[in-house]
Amino acid sequence: MRLRYSDVTPEPLYVSRRELMVGAAALALTAGAGEAVAATPPAGASLKATPNSAYRVADPPTKMEAATTYNNFYEFGTNKDDPARLAASLKPRPWHVQVDGLCAKPKTFDIEEILKIAPLEERIYVLRCVEAWSMVIPWIGYPLAALLKKVEPTGQAKYVEFTTLKDPEQFPGQKGGFFGGSLDWPYTEGLRLDEAMHPLTLLTLGMYGQVLPNQNGAPVRIVIPWKYGFKSAKSIVRIRLTDTEPKTAWNKAAPQEYGFYSNVNPAVDHPRWSQATERRIGEFRRRQTLPFNGYADQVASLYTGMDLKKNY
């Protein structure tokens, strides 16, 4: 039997009353606005996608309520509930993503254009956080490769750098406090070009059949299921092709703890805790963590000959 997230979470639970009211208000406001400016999709607006049965896991999806209220998104704040609590301050429209660097056709894409570059698929991936918990999430998007091909990376391009929006008005966590300003903003992340072009690497625009909630990285993020969650940059405004390994936000904050690769690896401990096991959100006992988060058969070949203890 195929278990879908809609079987696990009844609709009324994941469409809260507040979201419905915000949605109704947004509809009322934009009713007469015409076509010139694309309206901000109300939180919880549905997003059509075709389930891709090649990319799904057997475990039942995590409850949407958990996936949208227990988040690490330090742009909003360092507490797990900060992103959901402060989500309304982010404005996911209008939104542009500048794709440039070592490519023949650099271009700034409007988010509406990005939504149409390739058919939207639904893929069910395991998300493994470096903090040793995991979730099963039905994402909506298409391979990042489809977007990158549009700008035609040159032969010199070896890496891809992602940059998250920097705007303390929209991201209160970027304001910085008495004891310092959390991370060095903007948040940047990076992949090797072959990792970025890998079919598993998903340019993500929605989850659970809906547009991406703000607290999960609206309007567009990346999802790399074989790496720890922090590699998957959220609310992306720039994607840059480069020939040097990009500096990444967590690596700058604590280089001995967060390497550039950060592939899920039960054999390589975080300096402060073991990565051998994880707690699946919604379960009681810990599970064994799988090499490459269970995607080893698809991605291990990217790293043949590499010492994964050194390249953590």
Add this chain to the structure above:
Amino acid sequence: MSARARIALKIVVWLVGLAPLGAMAYWFWTDDLTANPIEFVTRNLGDWALRLLLASLAMTPLRLVFGLSWPLTLRRLLGLFAFAYVVLHFGVWIVLDHFFDWRTMADDIVKRPWITVGVAALALLSPLAATSTTGMIKRMGGVAWRRLHRLAYVAAVLGCLHYLWLAKKVLVSPKVYAAVLVLLLAIRAWDAARRYLRRRAAARPLVLGSRG
């Protein structure tokens, strides 16, 4: 201070000490312990252990700085509540987080300094809890008892290190606890220096002035 006021104060401490447990029980009932209840409960118990331990250590400084004597009557009760939260924090780690996986836990205690210091803090607090009764104070004698119970400061240092080392460096709250502890220790140090100077002055009345 009247006996009634003292009892009222103790009731307040009991309520404050039990409130976090009550809140967690309520959140358990309403399914509001976040998506990761074990992590949340562990962290919450640890937070309250540190808060109550620092509160118990703040009572003497309150007397030193503001000349209040009533805080001293709350010191022991606050310390015992702190110990209770440390034990619960440790218990949740053993039972809920690791489900009696003794080997993994032993590895963690040896390998990870933040866990080592956490367990050490619990070990230091245990004899203090055991000797907390009025009978034990009498049996040990006030001087020896007070000397032993200064270990609470060492436990607080270890507790703050435990949190500082475990948390990501960009987090603020471990630094707040550490700052409060440093302040409390500074007040005690200032008082100790003040008393030392006074004692020296009193002990050598004849040489006073001869050294300039």
